[in-house]
Each structure stands twice: as structure tokens, then as C-alpha cells.
Amino acid sequence: MTGTPQRRIVTVLAATTATLASFAIAPTAHAVDLRDATSALAVGGRYQVMRISHTGDITAELAAATKAAASASQPRVVSLPAGTVKLTAQIRVANNVYLVADPGTTVVLSKSADQLLWFNAVNAGVYGGVWDAAGKASSVIGTKASTVRVANVTVRNAKKNGIVGYAKTQLTLSDVTSTGNANDGVYVAEASRLTASNVRAVKNRRNGMQLSSGAVGTITDSALDNNGLAVSGSTTGKVGHGLGVASARATVSNTSMSSNKVCGASLTGSVDVTLTRSTLSGNGRHGVGTTAGVKATVSDSVVSGNRYNGVLASGSGTQVRLARVTITGTSRYGLSVPSKGSATLQGSTITTSGRSNISVSDKGSLSVDSDNRVTDGKAEGITVTGKSKLTVNGTGNLVRANKASGLVVSGSGTSGRITKSVTFEANRKYGILVKTKGKLATVANSFVKNKSATIHKQSGGKVTKI
Secondary structure, three states: OOOHHHHHHHHHHHHOOEEOOOOOOOOHHHOOOHHHHHHHOOOOOEEEEEEOOOOEEOHHHHHHHHHOOOOOOOOEEEEEOOEEEEEOOOEEOOOOEEEEEOOOEEEEEOOOEEEEEEEEOOEEEEEOOEEEOOOOEEEEEEEEOOEEEEEEEEEEOOOOEEEEEEOOOEEEEEEEEEEOOOOOOEEEOOOOEEEEEEEEEEOOOOOOEEEEOOOEEEEEOOEOOOOOOOOOOOOOOOOOOOEEEEOOEEEEEOOEOOOOOOOOEEEEOOEEEEEEOOEEEOOOOOOEEEOOOEEEEEEOOEEEOOOOOOEEOOOOOOEEEEEOOEEEOOOOOOEEEOOOOEEEEEOOEEEOOOOOOEEEOOOOEEEEOOOOEEEOOOOOOEEEOOOOEEEEOOOOEEEEOOOOOOEEEEOOOOEEEEOOOEEEEOOOOOOEEEEOOOEEEEOOOEEEOOOOOOEEEEOOOEEEEO
16 A cells, blocks of 8 residues: 555544534544544543545554554544454554544454554553454454553454453443453453443353453443353363453442353452342353352342352352342252352342252351241252351241251251241251251241151251250
8 A cells, every 4th residue: 555545644634633512523434423432432622533534454544543642632533434444464552542433334354463453551442343353363452551441342253352451451341242252252360450331241252251360340231141152061160151250359230140151250269259230140050159269249139040059159268248139040059158168148039949059068157147038949948068067147037948858957067056046937858957966056946837847856966955
């Protein structure tokens, strides 16, 4: 390509300085409203506009338009036309440069590159269009040590991750779809910060979103569904989650993490996670899965139809609090607390699990606060085994209509302590069974229409009154 088109574009740039208040309506080829775009990208005051008006190969023009930095007082907006445009090389976006594509724009990478768009130590952003790596770039949008906003964008078909943030990047995503990527839809690490709203990270081969290595994420009103497309056969030890958090922190609200091949949310290592008003349903393994060292609170959420456990609170140092959560229709345990993990229940319902509704095993610990319902399990309501510990210290708890006993405390070194009365109703075997040298200390409980004895001791089980 000759230098003539580049010179023409630079001339247009110099001639099209505008303000938000006075910007003229764009021609048909640039139907996007720059006022909407610059608002979403937090570009205020005066800014320059450079327009690329033709489709086809725009590599040279776009590289020229984004190469030189603009000023913070007068950033540069590079506007792309509707239609399909092609890039044959990575575009490095300079400081205070913002790309704005028409809603009908599709940008396709046709030759191999590390990233389709690369942001390194800049303040910049992207608005609009479909950005397609076509399997030729490791990521569609790559950021390092930058502040980058991405809005109203679809990214797809990266060789690895759709959008990445490294080295303390501040990454803001709004109304973004990331799909069809060979690894994760969004990957943020190295103490970077993610703010994501109305993000659809769906149908990726590994995770919808992954936060790692000191990253901090705030995720709202999003869908992290149908990920893990690379997973086949057993889900044991495999990656294919809606949300993965590894040695990082996350706050998630009003978000779906459903129909993923492995977990809705997988929490590993030293993490601190809050999930609220969210749905984790129909995942191939756990709704929420953990390893040792996790701190997590799940509140006002629904966990349903997962194929292993609804919530797994596993591992030494793990502390999971469930408040006003409904866990229903899990294939195995609604709540499983093994391997020195711990969990607390408050105002929650766990029902219709394929095995016991709650299992506490292998030195796990469960604390039951007030107003919980444990009902209609296909085995016991609650089983406590393997030197584990149960404490019930809240009022208004109901264990009802489970197909075996309401509560089982079993095994030497296993203990339970009930300090507030619990209602055990219509369980198919015993209200409470204490066996095999298990120990239970309890106040008087309410037993209604259980099939067998209210409290049954077996094989050295011991019960004491409080």
C-alpha cells in the first residue's frame, strides 16, 4: 500500500477535532454515535477523530492511526466503518488512543500475531464491533500494565484467551461477549483488576473467566455459561468452569455460572470470594468447588441440578458460608464438607439431593445457624463421619422427609452438639442415629412422624443431654 491513504487520514485527523456537545452526525458508513462510544470509554471533553472509511485490508491505516500517542487532554478516537475489515498484523494501540467500530463492523485477523490488539503501558480502549482472531492470535485483546476499557464488543476465536490482563492492568469490560476461544474467555492475572458488567463469557473451551495470581475481580450482571467445550469423559481434575479463581479475589453478583462442563465456580488456593444473587445450575461437576485455603460467602443464590455436589467446601483452612441459599436437585450431596474443610449454614434450603443432602466427612466441620431446611434427600438429611464435627446453635431448623435418617453421627472421633432444638419430621428411618462410637450432645429436639425411634444408638454410639 502506498503512503497516499495514510497522508489523507492524517489530514482528516487534523481537521476533525470535536467536543461531545458539538460533534456532527457521522456519515452512513460510520453509524455509531461517538457520543455513546466516548461516554462508554470515559473519554470526556475535546477529542480528535480519525476515520477509516473503506473496508477490506486496513492494516496500514489502522497501524498508522494508533502508533503515535495522543494527549490526555485531547485523546484520539479512531473510527472504523461498517462491514468486514481485515488485519494482517498485530495492532499496537498507543496512549490515549481509542478504537470505535460500527455495530456492523467485523475485524478479522488473517495472519498470525501474538495478539490482535495489544495495549502496553497505556490508557486506551475499544468500543463496538466483532473482533475475530480466527485462530491466528493468542488473544484478541491483550493488556499489560495499562488502563483499558472495552465496551459493546464481541471477541472470538483466540488461540488461547479472548481478553487478557497482566501486570497490574486496570481492565473494565461492559456489554462484552467473549466466545469460541481455545482457553478462557477472559483471563486476568498478576495483580490486575477486573471490573466486568453485562459480560457474556460463553462457549469457550476452558473457562468463561479466570482470575489468577493476585488478581481482583468485580463481576456483575453477567453470564459465564456453557464453557469447558474441550472437556470430554470424566470431569475429575479437568478445567471447564464458568468462573475460575486461583490465588485471587472476586466479588460476583447477579451472574449465571451454569451448564459448564466442570464447575460453575472453581475456587483454588488462597482466595476470598463473595457470590450473591447468582445462579449456579446444571454444571457437570460442582456448583461451587473448592480446594484448601478458600474463604467464600455465597448468599441469596440458587444452586441446582449439578452433577456431583451443589457446594464442595473441601480442604484445610477452607471456610464457606452459605446464607439464604437454595441447593436443589444435586446428583450427589447438596453440601459436602470433607478433608478438614468447614462450612456454615444460615437461612438456607438444601433439598432433593441424590445422596445425603449434607455430608461432613474426613475431619470436616459444619456449623448450623438459624432457619435452615434440609429436606427430601434420597438418603440421610445430614451425615457426619470420619472424625468430623457438627454444631447446631441456631433456632428454627427443620430436617424433614429424607429417605433414610434425619441425622447420622457415625465413627470414633465423630461428634455432634445441638444447643437449640431441631425439628426432625417424617424421615423414613430414625430422627437421629448415633452409631459406631460416634458421640452426640443435644438438647431436647422435636420429633414428628419419623418412621422409627426418635434417637437411636447403635454399635457404641453415645448420646448425652445438654
